[in-house]
């Protein structure tokens with residue numbers, strides 16, 4: 001058995017690992033993108049948000065006395081998918097990368113939704129407030145990607161059929 005506080009601490013560690021992975025994946029995607037400036041700019045904006053999220057989560061972990069060093073196996077495996085897509089050799093990497101980004105943001109949305117409920121149950125108002133600050137950023141990023149997937153796809157297809165142009169990034 002475990003108390004709500006213990007489960008909350010575990011899940012905060014998961015969130016810490018997830019945000020480390022988010023930073024790696026977003027930076028790798030941004031560094032490779034050349035022909036999709038709007039997508040690159042939105043990713044760069046989310047890198048900045050992600051760094052702020054890391055600080056909020058680290059602050060919660062420090063306050064609760066938990067180290068951030070334990071990276072849970074499940075989170076690591078899930079996030080490896082995103083990372084694989086991030087530095088990709090695929091000919092359609094911009095499209096696959098945007099799809100993976102959408103999946104990743106939704107994992108983050110689920111994670112912070114769980115954390116908010118757990119923080120409420122544990123009576124931890126500060127963790128609740130931190131996660132309530134982060135959640136809208138993840139929702140906004142997920143929505144932006146979904147809203148722009150048609151445009152990204154159309155741009156990719158147009159570049160793809162032109163022998164003079166590189167399409168994949």
Ligand code: MG
Nearest residue numbers: 022050053108
């Ligand atoms: Mg995040």
Ligand code: FE
Nearest residue numbers: 105108138141
């Ligand atoms: Fe995110």
